[in-house]
Amino acid sequence: MERQEFSPGPIVKKKGQLYDNPEKKVEKINLIIDGKKVAAEKGMCILEAAHMNGIEIPSLCYLRHINEIGSCRVCLVEVEIKGVKTLQASCVYPATEGLVVYTSSPRVRRVRKTMVELLLSDHHRECTTCVRNLNCELQNIADNLGIRNIKYTGEMKTIPIQNQNSFIIRDYNKCIKCRRCEAICSKVQEVNVYSGINRGYDTVIAPAFMQDLSQVACITCGQCVIACPTASLTEKECLESVWEALEDQDKYVVVQTAPSIQVTIGEMFGYPVGTVVTGKLVAALRQLGFKKVFATDFSADLTIMEEASELLERLKNRNKLPLLSSCCPAWVKFAEHFYPEFLENLSTCKSPHEMFGALTKTYFAEKEGLDPGKIIVVAIMPCTAKKFEASRPEMGTANFKDVDWVLTTRELARMIRQAGINFHDLPDEDYDTPMGIASGAGSIFGSTGGVIEAAVRTAYYFSSGQEMDLLDYEELRGFSGLKEAWVKLKDQTIKIAIAHGTGNARVFLDRLKAGEQFDYVEIMACPGGCVGGGGQPIFGTREHKEISLDYRHNRADALNRIDYSKELRRAHENPAIKKIYSEFLKHPLSDKSKNLLHTYYTPRGKLPELNQGDIKGHVAGQVKVNMPPQDDRLIYQ
Amino acid sequence: MTFHGNKAVPEKQEITFLYKSHELPKSTQKEQQYEQLNRVIRQYSNEPGQLIRILVKAQEIFGYLPEEVQAYIAEKTETPVAEVNGVVTFYSLFATEPKGKNTLNLCLGTACYVKGAQELMNALKDRLGIDEGETTPDQLFTIRSTRCIGACGLAPVLMVNEEVHGKASINDIDKIIEKYRGKGEHFENSQH
């Protein structure tokens, strides 16, 4: 064996930066993988070097820049280095000049198979009835490795499933301890809800005291669901309730789709990432039986009207600045838990789909002569946070909820399949009017920077009576975690900022706390904005498995293309919007608007609720949650 | 209450923390314990990585680490609660349940094992009617096993609270249980 000197590359530590800096200098190196000479960049791990050259080494726990811990031991490879006798995890072992690597030698294949067999021996293998059937990374690796028989059978976990909340279900029995949920929650979102609890075989990756997510400071963003390779973390489905409503002759079911759905739902039917399938989406929804198919983009335009007006009002009075956007419910919950001092800076606007729901059950009901009690509003959303949001008491009145059911993109795809609809063969159809007419400004809500850009277009008009020349703010687009820019309105220049990923939001908010001045800030909880939301398609198939979050670029680009392609690009030019104001709301921030379209917030504290309510964590290993309280110290206020 | 449309809005939003430090509960013992804990946290907070030390001291103060104490420490040291709980459940030293008055800690290290420690453990479990890690209903005894304490020359070794009883036998166990049951208090004499 040739002796190789190696100099290990630097550990990639990125805070506030989820995506590679394109200007980063790279040094090229060469290594030999499976007998082939390949080129790579210095500092890469072997897995990335192989990936760059079309060699796919199977992996489970690896997620670029987020989870690089080498713990699943599936990506093991053989390296020829003096003194190294065991197999090495290619996702953490640095690629160096001249390194000789074998990714598929008999030894590697045998050990890799053993690793997956061990994982399967501790996994509830109910694939046929599992949500991730046909889209599960573990399932695919097992199939690729040709595992037919698991020699190592023994004890399996039997922890009760936690499914009492409205947004995320946790099944510990399917967890493979890859720690991706922990990593994304701690490193990217910096919410720190998960940690390894207990030790050894009893390890679970859970919130403190193994409580339910609704009992701890979870912001419901669903990034952990996206990160989970198996069905350990899934969204709480409400398909059955929607089917029930659709089949109820008595009910008038209306559906609205979020701006990013039209560029992501195609992925669930095999279209490449970033394909615009708006027409087919509408057709599918109609076939499912929804009486009206509307677009949340419409109410996004409405949000712009309200929020731009709010911005100008605050700018005029110079109070409660910066204005913080509020259309992202996960960000709102984040603020309620961790930065309650900024609650008064939040825009009082509800998020677009809630505005939509409120208007449907008032304006639309009135117009169509319908009984609001019989209207069911279903929202197709890219996130799990909206599920929690819809259940908030302030989103609705005593008589009705603004939005009745929220389905994620994934759930809608399941419904379409359940109905036997062949998505590819669908014709292109248009949204219903009036609440389906939307400008390009509404569509770009779905990606980071979109909200602010859209709002600025309208704010300029409101403040000056003229249209803005520059419609495309290049500085505001792009995936850097934290962006700042100066924007010229007619008589003033405002300082705006954009953050996506709550980790970046923290950075920014701490700067605000330290005294920096800003005027208007858009914060999206999910990296990339809604295109990267917790309800979007997950890639776990054999043909398509992602080892990073980069694909969100393509989705955002698609939304921008939609914006460019539209003639109508400004919210205030939307005729349907103009009509709603003239007929119903009168003007932005009117009393009626405030009543229907605005809301308030609740500080929630960071600590978990202990031993209360009906939801109790399961007794596992050393952590016993059902301890009798020592005295009545548990205070609630 | 003001009205926002037809929704009731509470007048003032109070930040809800479960454990404000000036709002400690009535019982004096708990108050004192939390005061001690505050001191410990202050002492160690300026050094990095002292979470484990703080937890050890907290366990000395409270006898064990209930969820409230873990949450309190998380709040005061500005550490996520999940992380604190993760550390507590990782290390064997930490107990999340109260311990009995007397801890019978049997060494199951190799040397002791080879000299019959397993039989002693079985006898303990059998005599007290509880499993390892559990406490008797009368709160007098907790059975624990420990890793090697390094007194291998005296295997098998049983620790009763802090005292080491080397070359322990089943007879010794019976005697010890009798003594503590009779006295019902901490055993003073440490002679074997």
Place this chain on the structure above:
Amino acid sequence: MNILKIRSIEDLKAIKTKYHPLIKQRLGHSNGLGLTQILVCSGTACSSSASQALLLELEKEIKLRGLENNVRLIKTGCFGFCQHGPIVVVHPGEIFYCRVKPEDAKLLVEAHLVNGKIIEKLLYREERTGAKTSQIAELDFFKFQKRIVLSNCGVINPEDIREYIARDGYFALAEVILNQNQEQIIDIIKKSGLRGRGGAGFPVGKKWELTAMQDVTPKYVVCNADEGDPGAFMDRSILEGDPHSVLEAMAIAGYCIGANKGYIYIRAEYPIAVNRLETAIKQAQKYGLLGENLFNSIFNFDIKLRLGAGAFVCGEETALLHSIMGQRGEPRPRPPYPAQEGLWGKPTLINNVETYANIPVIFRKGWEWYYGHGTATSKGSKVFSLAGKIKNTGLIEVPMGTTLRTIIFDIGGGIPGNKKFKAVQTGGPSGGCIPEKYLDLPIDYESLKETGSMMGSGGMIVMNDDDCMVDIARFYLEFTQDESCGRCTPCRVGTKRLLEILKRITAGNGEMEDLEILEELSYDIRDASLCGLGQTAPNPIISTLRYFKDEYIAHIRDKTCPAGVCKNLLEFVINEEQCIACGLCAKVCPAGAITRDPKQTYRINPEKCVKCAACMAKCPKQAISKGTVRPNKEVITDGATGIFTGSDSQEERATL
């Protein structure tokens, strides 16, 4: 009393000169001091055998007779003769007393101190010759040892820094700071051939060089005192008996690599060692040997203690670092190595306690002297903790290359009860069992690896025919499984599956395929695990399969346990001839398995018996014995009716 800080070699010399006469006497030189020194072993083992109470009694007796001015009582570190403690040595004369109880204090003072008589009954009787001897050096136990690291244990008071200085303590540090540079230090250590004593045996000089090379500050020096191997107490004894050697070495390391801060990570289960270290650190600080401007140079170095919290995996380098940083002790993949990125991302040097204890000696006596001990690949000496079925359990230090036979039979005194040697387990749960055919193997890192075991930290557990090797493998796997951190698949799930198979085998439910599965899975786990714990966890299985496969087969195919250990494969039998039908066994049986027909002796129903051995303990005639069941249902008992075997003397045997 004002303590002047030590600023130069002359200052050190002054203290040495003052205290050396005391030390000299303890080394066997009578120098007309007119002083008698009584050294009482105060290591954990002897302390738990009441050596501290003994000290108090001695003090009382001495006061009673007004002898305070002529007699000094000194607490000292572990002599290593733990089986026969508490140990007391009286100087002049180096008279070695063993098993001294507090009640003997009066006799000791009266007879020996006042009347100058040696107390026969407290002397050690050499098994081999049958003769009693009073001189340490003559005892077989000590004759074969080479105490380099332990040279101060049993000689100095670990709680007095001046005694350490009197034995040339801190002179090496002075020499290094005042007269040497980085390269020279590294050169000396490399040339000495010292290898890490924590288990892996990595060349120490190379590690120091790697860390010194890093161009990042600040750097850290860490001492791994998380001696987790059950049955190992070398590090504990060093820390209790000679803590300053470690402190000095860490300061030298700090000077060499460019670090100003040191951490000693010590497990919480070592309260005495923690105390001694705290005292030692305080004293060193007081004397200016730790802190700022050591020896008037610009070099600062200080040491802090960090306590473990009960996790064996924290003995692994990277897990230890995480624990120091207050996190879960989970290892991480390497590279990067701690030398490049350790504590808080900075270059960190981690070495074991025993490794550090070797450093001052190397500088004091020169690398050539050190190099002269040991074998070609493993230089110097090694401290071993002898435990298990051996007459003289305790702590020893021998040059590398000593054979197992010397250690077990000459030093250890052989197997008690005239039983036969079966195997010796080295390296703790990471090591393997070495059978009889390797008894003449000269011990070093490589030779032990070849047998399928490893040096490990130095634990040696001796086993005889009453030990079931399958059960031993199961025991170690249970330990490893419990201590696994849970991060990587092979260790988290793999060791669990291995343990399940072993449990099945020892319960009598094994299948022949299990052997193949055990072996394959063991090798795979070794190949795939993230850290040393997982990589070596299957070693006990691999090595027992290699040398004791017949035992496995007996358990599986014949459903017997040849050693008579695995309960499910045993039967308890009442000897008809000895039974007096008192019925005590039937009363105490928890399963109601003991009955008798009228006018007959009692019989145990094997179907109901839960093998708790309560009846065996209760029988006044010792008529109940356990034995292995042969396939033809014949029960072979070994006649021994004690539950606890492996000891011969009456007091050690379990009283039933």
